[in-house]
Amino acid sequence: MATKSLPATDRSRDISQPLEKLAPEEALKVGSDYLAGSITTDLIDEITGAVDEGNNKLMKFHGIYMQDDRDIRDERRHQKLEPLYTFMLRARLPGGFCTADQWLGLDDIARKYGNDTLRLTTRQTFQYHYLEKDTLRLVMEGLRDIGIDSKAACGDVARTVMSGVNPSLSLLHKQVYEHAKITSEHAIHRTSAYEEVWFGEKPAQPRGDHEEPFYGRQYMPRKFKIGFAVPPSNDIDIYSQDLGFIAVASEGKLKGFNVTVGGGMGRTDRAPETYPRLGDVIGYIDAEQLLPTVDAVMGVQRDYGARDVRAHSRFKYTVDDKGVDWIKLAIEDRLGFELGPVKPYEFTENGDLLGWVSGDDGLEHCTLWIENGRIINHEGRPLMDGLREIAKTGKCTFRMTPNQSLTLSDIKPADRPEIEALMAEYGLDPSTKGRSALRLNSMACVALPTCHLAMAEAERYLPELITKIEGLLEPHGLTEEPITIRMTGCPNGCARPYIAEIALTGRAPGKYNLYLGAGFHGERLNKMLLENVGEEKILAALDEAFAAYAKDRTPGEHFGDFVVRTGIVPEVKEGRFFND
Amino acid sequence: METQASILTTSQWEQVDLLAATLDREQAIWVSGYLAGRSQLAPPTRGDVPGLGAPAAAALPSGPVGRLATILFATDTGNSKELAGMLSAAAEAKGITTKVSDLAKYKSRDLKDEQDVLIIAATHGEGDPPPAALDFFEFIEGKRAPKLPGVRFAVLALGDSTYEHYCSAGRKLDERFEALGAERLADRVDCDVDYEDDADAWIAAVVEQLTPEAQPAAAAAPAGIGAAPAPAAPSAFSKRNPFQATVLENIAITGRGSSKETRHVELSLEGSGLTYEPGDALGIVAQNEPALVDLLLEETGLAADAPVTLKAGETTLRDALSSTLEITAATPRFLTQWAELAGADDLKALTASDQAKARTAYLDGHHVLDIIRRYPVAGVTAEQLAAGLRPLQPRLYSIASSLLAVPDEVHLTVSTVRYELHDMQRVGVASGHLATLTGDEEIVPVYVQANDHFHLPADDASIIMIGAGTGVAPYRAFMQEREAREAPGKSWLFFGERNFRSDFLYQVEWQELLSNGTLSKLDLAFSRDLRTPKTYVQDKLKLRGREVYEWLEDGASLYVCGDATNMAPDVHRALVGIIAEHGGIGDDEAEHYLAQMGRENRYRLDVY
Numbered sequence A: 001m002a003t004k005s006l007p008a009t010d011r012s013r014d015i016s017q018p019l020e021k022l023a024p025e026e027a028l029k030v031g032s033d034y035l036a037g038s039i040t041t042d043l044i045d046e047i048t049g050a051v052d053e054g055n056n057k058l059m060k061f062h063g064i065y066m067q068d069d070r071d072i073r074d075e076r077r078h079q080k081l082e083p084l085y086t087f088m089l090r091a092r093l094p095g096g097f098c099t100a101d102q103w104l105g106l107d108d109i110a111r112k113y114g115n116d117t118l119r120l121t122t123r124q125t126f127q128y129h130y131l132e133k134d135t136l137r138l139v140m141e142g143l144r145d146i147g148i149d150s151k152a153a154c155g156d157v158a159r160t161v162m163s164g165v166n167p168s169l170s171l172l173h174k175q176v177y178e179h180a181k182i183t184s185e186h187a188i189h190r191t192s193a194y195e196e197v198w199f200g201e202k203p204a205q206p207r208g209d210h211e212e213p214f215y216g217r218q219y220m221p222r223k224f225k226i227g228f229a230v231p232p233s234n235d236i237d238i239y240s241q242d243l244g245f246i247a248v249a250s251e252g253k254l255k256g257f258n259v260t261v262g263g264g265m266g267r268t269d270r271a272p273e274t275y276p277r278l279g280d281v282i283g284y285i286d287a288e289q290l291l292p293t294v295d296a297v298m299g300v301q302r303d304y305g306a307r308d309v310r311a312h313s314r315f316k317y318t319v320d321d322k323g324v325d326w327i328k329l330a331i332e333d334r335l336g337f338e339l340g341p342v343k344p345y346e347f348t349e350n351g352d353l354l355g356w357v358s359g360d361d362g363l364e365h366c367t368l369w370i371e372n373g374r375i376i377n378h379e380g381r382p383l384m385d386g387l388r389e390i391a392k393t394g395k396c397t398f399r400m401t402p403n404q405s406l407t408l409s410d411i412k413p414a415d416r417p418e419i420e421a422l423m424a425e426y427g428l429d430p431s432t433k434g435r436s437a438l439r440l441n442s443m444a445c446v447a448l449p450t451c452h453l454a455m456a457e458a459e460r461y462l463p464e465l466i467t468k469i470e471g472l473l474e475p476h477g478l479t480e481e482p483i484t485i486r487m488t489g490c491p492n493g494c495a496r497p498y499i500a501e502i503a504l505t506g507r508a509p510g511k512y513n514l515y516l517g518a519g520f521h522g523e524r525l526n527k528m529l530l531e532n533v534g535e536e537k538i539l540a541a542l543d544e545a546f547a548a549y550a551k552d553r554t555p556g557e558h559f560g561d562f563v564v565r566t567g568i569v570p571e572v573k574e575g576r577f578f579n580d
Numbered sequence B: 001m002e003t004q005a006s007i008l009t010t011s012q013w014e015q016v017d018l019l020a021a022t023l024d025r026e027q028a029i030w031v032s033g034y035l036a037g038r039s040q041l042a043p044p045t046r047g048d049v050p051g052l053g054a055p056a057a058a059a060l061p062s063g064p065v066g067r068l069a070t071i072l073f074a075t076d077t078g079n080s081k082e083l084a085g086m087l088s089a090a091a092e093a094k095g096i097t098t099k100v101s102d103l104a105k106y107k108s109r110d111l112k113d114e115q116d117v118l119i120i121a122a123t124h125g126e127g128d129p130p131p132a133a134l135d136f137f138e139f140i141e142g143k144r145a146p147k148l149p150g151v152r153f154a155v156l157a158l159g160d161s162t163y164e165h166y167c168s169a170g171r172k173l174d175e176r177f178e179a180l181g182a183e184r185l186a187d188r189v190d191c192d193v194d195y196e197d198d199a200d201a202w203i204a205a206v207v208e209q210l211t212p213e214a215q216p217a218a219a220a221a222p223a224g225i226g227a228a229p230a231p232a233a234p235s236a237f238s239k240r241n242p243f244q245a246t247v248l249e250n251i252a253i254t255g256r257g258s259s260k261e262t263r264h265v266e267l268s269l270e271g272s273g274l275t276y277e278p279g280d281a282l283g284i285v286a287q288n289e290p291a292l293v294d295l296l297l298e299e300t301g302l303a304a305d306a307p308v309t310l311k312a313g314e315t316t317l318r319d320a321l322s323s324t325l326e327i328t329a330a331t332p333r334f335l336t337q338w339a340e341l342a343g344a345d346d347l348k349a350l351t352a353s354d355q356a357k358a359r360t361a362y363l364d365g366h367h368v369l370d371i372i373r374r375y376p377v378a379g380v381t382a383e384q385l386a387a388g389l390r391p392l393q394p395r396l397y398s399i400a401s402s403l404l405a406v407p408d409e410v411h412l413t414v415s416t417v418r419y420e421l422h423d424m425q426r427v428g429v430a431s432g433h434l435a436t437l438t439g440d441e442e443i444v445p446v447y448v449q450a451n452d453h454f455h456l457p458a459d460d461a462s463i464i465m466i467g468a469g470t471g472v473a474p475y476r477a478f479m480q481e482r483e484a485r486e487a488p489g490k491s492w493l494f495f496g497e498r499n500f501r502s503d504f505l506y507q508v509e510w511q512e513l514l515s516n517g518t519l520s521k522l523d524l525a526f527s528r529d530l531r532t533p534k535t536y537v538q539d540k541l542k543l544r545g546r547e548v549y550e551w552l553e554d555g556a557s558l559y560v561c562g563d564a565t566n567m568a569p570d571v572h573r574a575l576v577g578i579i580a581e582h583g584g585i586g587d588d589e590a591e592h593y594l595a596q597m598g599r600e601n602r603y604r605l606d607v608y
C-alpha cells in the first residue's frame, strides 16, 4: 500500500503475512464464508443450548455473544447439566437514538425473551441478556421489524458509533448525530450472511470478493471504535476511542472536526505490554471530508494493525508501534491532502447533564440517571413500565447517553406536563436530589453473572460500595463534590475506568485494583494505588485521600487533579507508562 | 496389596504373583499383553479371569524398569497446558513414554493404576483450582480417593504472588498425594506469573528422576480392564439380608425451576461382594417417615413401646411402624378390618365385592392415617393396628451404572415422590427416605435384584433405548458398560422429560458419549418447553420412523423403560404404526412383528 512519500515500516505482524503466521481468529474469519460459518446448524442442534466456539466468535460480528449464568455454573456441573447457556445481544444504535415506537418494540422483546430487562451500555446502545438459543431468530426478526439491527455491534469491525448527547446545544447535536449515523452505516460490514443466518434469505449470488469491498475476508485486526464529541461535554470520552471526531462549530453550525486517533482502555493484569491509551488529536478536517477520513484511518489500521497477537491488535498499539507522525502521514497519504491544524476546543466534564433542559431548538429534554444502565422494574419503582407508558404517548424520542443513562428528548413544551405526570406516577425522579454527586458520576460494567470474563462483581456491587464511600465523604463535607468513580469486573475496562478519578477493576471475587487521579473530563489516565485488595483496604485508602482533599485542595480543584498534584499517585503522562 | 486382592481371589493373586516373580521383563510384557488381549476377546463374565493390564504392571518390580509418565495439567488460561507439553517433550526425548491429559477430562478412577504422575496445576478464583478441574480436586480430596502406593509424583504449582492463597491448588495436590502414600519424585515448585525459569528448572529436575525404556504393554493395557468386576464369590447379602451401603453422593440433578425433583444417588458396595449387570435393579429397604410414625401413635393414642408380635417375632410398635409395616397407602384388608373396629357403615359398604371401583378410588384418596383420623377407634390395641397393615416392601430402582466404569459402586436415578393429600405434604416411603440421606455418613440397606430379561445384547448388536424420566437410568449403565468394553454395536437413545433446561438428565454425559461415539444417535422430547410444541418420546420415534424401522430390520434390539401407565403403551402404539407404515403391512402383522422380536429377546420392557 505504502507509496514513496510514506517511509517503509515493519510489516512482519500485519495482513501482509500468511495466515499461518497470524492469530487463529484470522484463519477463522477467512474460512467463514464472510461470517456465516455453520451458525445455522448450531442454532437447531437440540442436544445443547450452546453453539461451538468458532461459531460463537463469528456470532459476535452479528452482535451476539454466548454466555452462561455463572451464579449456577458450579451447581449445574454437579447436576451433570451443561452450564445454563444464554445469549447476549447488543444492538447497533448510532448515537444511541431511537423513536418512541422503537422503544416499545424493544420493551416487548425484553419482556418476551429477555428476562424482563434491558441494559443500557457505555456506548449508548442496549443489550438483551438471558436469550435462549431457540429465541435468537425471533429476537432478530423482532428488531428488524422496528428497523434496528445488531450488525457489527461486536466483532473485528467498526462498532456502534457514539455521538455526544448535549440537549442544550440541540441544533448542533442533531447535525453531529446525523454524521455519526452516516459513519456507522458507512463502516459496518456488508455480508449477506447476516440476512441468511437470521432471516433465512438466500443471497442473490454466492458470496465472493464483492461481498466486503472495504473489509475483505479478514475484516479488522480487532474491534474498532468511533465516536463524536460535542464540546464542552466529553461525555463519550473521546480520548478512549480508536478514532474520535470533536465537533467544531461556528454560530452553532457544524463546520468540521478535530480528529483523534489511538485511544483504548483494554489491558491485562500483570502484562505490562498491555495498557490503556488516550487518543492523540492529530488535525482538523472539514465536515465534507468525514467519510474519506474514516476510510483512510480504518484502512491504515486494517493494513498495518498487528494480527499475530490479539492482545496487541488494537489501533492504539499500531499508533505506538509506528509513531503518531507516521500514522498521520499514512492517513494523509491515503486522503491525498494534509490535515488542517487542530482548531481550539474545550471540554469541561465527561458526565451527563442530568434533569430538564430546554434546547436551542425550543424543545425540552430530560436526562434520567439510571443506575448502571439497568432498565428493570424495581420494587416499588417500576422503571421499565414507566418508560413504556411514556413511550406509548409517542411524545418524545429516546437517547441512550454514554454514561448508561437515558434522555427523553424532543418534547414539545406543551407535552412536558403529561410526561412529568407519568414520571411522577412511576417514580422516575428527574431531579438529582438524595443522590450524592459521586453516585451520579458512577459507572459499572455488567460483569457477573453474565460476563464470562468477569473476575469480580461490578454492576451488582458498586451501588452498595458507593453507599459506604458516601459515609466517608459526608464527614469531610464532600457529598456534593462531583467525583467520577467507575468499576469493572476485570481489566478490560468496559466502563472506561482508567479515565475515572476513582476506579476499581476486578481481580478475583471481592478483590480489586484501586486507581486514582484521572482528569475530570477524561484528559488524563489514572494510576494504580493498590493492587488486588478487598473492600476494607479500599475504603481506608479512599478515606485518607478524601481527608487530605478536603483539607488542602485549591478552589475548584478536582479530586483527580488533587491526588496527582499532592503526589498521592504519580501522573501518567502516556499510556505506555501506565504500568511503570 | 489389597488393590489386586479386590480384583482377583486371593488364590488367583498368589498364582499371578508367583508367576510374575519368575518372569524376566520380556516374558512379563508378553504375559500381560496376552492376558489383556485374552480378556478383550472373552468379555469378563462372572468367574472368568479379568484382564491384568494394571496389576501386571504393578506386579513387576518398579525402579530399574521404565515406567509410564502420566502428565496431568489443570489450566484456565493455558499456561499449565503449555508447560505440560514441554515436560512431555523433555521426557520423550529421554526415551520415556508419556501420556498428557487435561485434568478436566482425566478419568479419576485410572489414578490408582498410574505409575509416575506429574502434575502442573494453576490456581484461580480465590485459591481455587481452575473450574474445569474441580471434579478431580473433589475426588482426590474426597473419601473415595484411592491409596496410591507404588505411584510416584511431582507437582508444579502456577500462581500469582499478589494473591492471598498463592498457588494453593498445587499445594493441595502435593500434600494430598503424599497423604495417599505416593512417593515424591521431586519437590514442588511454586511459580509466580513469570513462571518460565522456575518451570524449566522443575522440568529438568523431574525428567532427571524418570527412568527410560518405558513399558509398552503396561502403557497399552486397555483402560477399564483393570477395573473389571470382581469374580463373584456369591455374596452373603440378599433381600433377606441386605447390605448396609454407604451413601457416597446424593444430589438433585434436576436444575433450578424444574417441576420435579430427580436425584442421582451413588452407593458404595465395597466389601459386600455384590455384583450386578447393567439392566439389573437395586432393592432399597426403606424406613417410614418418623414424623408419620409419631402421627399414627398420636392419633391412636398407643404407646411407642407397646409390644407387637409379627412374623419376624416380638418387637415394639414404633419399630414395627418404622421399619416393618407399610403405613402410607392402605390396603383393602386394612379397610375391611378397620371398618369392623370402627363399626363404620359407610366404610363397610365399600368392602362389598361389587364395590371394587369405589374402593380403589377411596383408597387412592385416603391413606392409613386419613382413615384412622376420620374413624377413630377408641381403645384399639397395638396388635389390632399392626394386624391390618401389610409388610413394608423394599422398592426397586434400575441400576444406573456399570461396574466396569465404577467398581464397587452402584448408582441410581430416583425421582422423589411428593404430593399433598388432605392438606398434608406427603412423601413416597423409599424415594422420600432416600431424599433425606444427604448427611456425611448415611447408610441404606440394599440388595441386587437381577433382571436378566433387560440385559445388553452382544457387543456388536445395535440397540434402540427408549425412556422417559428415570426410565433413562439403565441406559446410563448400558452406555458406561459399552464404553468400557469398547463395544462396536450402534446405540440410539430416545429420551423424554419435561423441560430441556432443567430436566435433561445426565445431559453432559450423553453429550460426551455422543462425541466419543459410544452413543450413535440421541433424540430428545420435551413436553413442557414453552416455545416448542409438546413432544413425547413416541412423537420423536414416529418422526424418525423410517430410520427406526431400518435399524429393526438390521436386527437392532429395542429397550423401553420407565412409566408403565402412559409411556409404554404410547410407545408400543407408535412402534406398531412405524412397522406397519414402513414395512407396508397391517397393524396386526406389525403386532406379530413386535411379538416375534419379543421372543427373540429383541423387544424388552422394564416399566413401572
Ligand code: SRM
Binding pocket: A065, A067, A088, A090, A120, A121, A122, A123, A124, A125, A126, A127, A153, A159, A160, A225, A240, A263, A264, A265, A266, A267, A314, A373, A404, A444, A445, A446, A447, A450, A451, A452, A453, A492, A493, A494, A495, A496
Ligand atoms: C456492555 C458493556 C459494558 C457496560 O456495562 O455497558 C461491555 C460489555 C462487555 N465487553 Fe466491553 N463492554 C462495553 C464497552 C466497552 C468499552 C467502553 C467503550 O467502548 O467506550 C471498552 C473499553 C474501550 C476499548 O475498547 O478499549 C470495552 C472493552 C472491552 C474489552 C477489551 C478490549 C481490548 O482492547 O482489550 C473486551 C474483551 C475483548 O474484547 O477481548 C470487552 C468485552 C466485553 C464483553 C462482550 C465480554 C466478552 O467478550 O464476552 C462484555 C459483555 C458483558 C455482558 O454480560 O453484557 N470489552 N468494552 C459495554 C458495551 C458497549 C457497546 O454498546 O458496544
Ligand SMILES: Cc1cc2nc3c(=O)[nH]c(=O)nc-3n(C[C@H](O)[C@H](O)[C@H](O)COP(=O)(O)OP(=O)(O)OC[C@H]3O[C@@H](n4cnc5c(N)ncnc54)[C@H](O)[C@@H]3O)c2cc1C
Binding pocket: B281, B328, B329, B364, B365, B395, B396, B397, B398, B399, B413, B414, B415, B416, B417, B418, B419, B420, B421, B427, B428, B429, B430, B431, B432, B470, B471, B473, B606, B607, B608
Ligand atoms: C423394576 C423397577 C425399576 C424401577 N426403577 C426406578 C428408577 O430407576 N427410578 C425411580 O425413581 N423409580 C423406579 N421405580 C419405582 C420405585 O420402585 C418406586 O415405586 C417409586 O420410587 C415410589 O416408591 P416410594 O416408596 O418412594 O413411594 P411410595 O411410598 O410407594 O408411594 C407411592 C404411592 O404414593 C401414593 N401417591 C402418590 N402420589 C399420590 C397422590 N397425588 N395422591 C394420593 N396418593 C399418591 C400412591 O399410593 C402411590 O402408589 C422402579 C420400579 C420397578 C418395579
Ligand SMILES: Cc1cc2nc3c(=O)[nH]c(=O)nc-3n(C[C@H](O)[C@H](O)[C@H](O)COP(=O)(O)O)c2cc1C
Binding pocket: A455, A507, A508, B074, B075, B076, B077, B078, B079, B080, B081, B121, B122, B123, B124, B125, B126, B127, B128, B130, B158, B159, B160, B161, B163, B164, B165, B166, B167, B168, B192, B193, B195
Ligand atoms: C481470576 C484469576 C484468579 C486467580 N487467583 C489466583 C489465586 O488465588 N492464587 C494464585 O496463586 N494465583 C491466582 N491466579 C493466577 C494464575 O494461577 C496464574 O495466572 C497462572 O499462571 C494461570 O495458569 P493457567 O494459564 O494454566 O490457568 C489467578 C488468575 C486469575 C485470572
Ligand code: SF4
Binding pocket: A445, A446, A447, A448, A451, A452, A453, A454, A455, A458, A488, A489, A490, A491, A492, A493, A494, A495
Ligand atoms: S470489564 Fe470485564 S467484566 Fe466488565 S463487562 Fe467488560 S469484560 Fe466483562
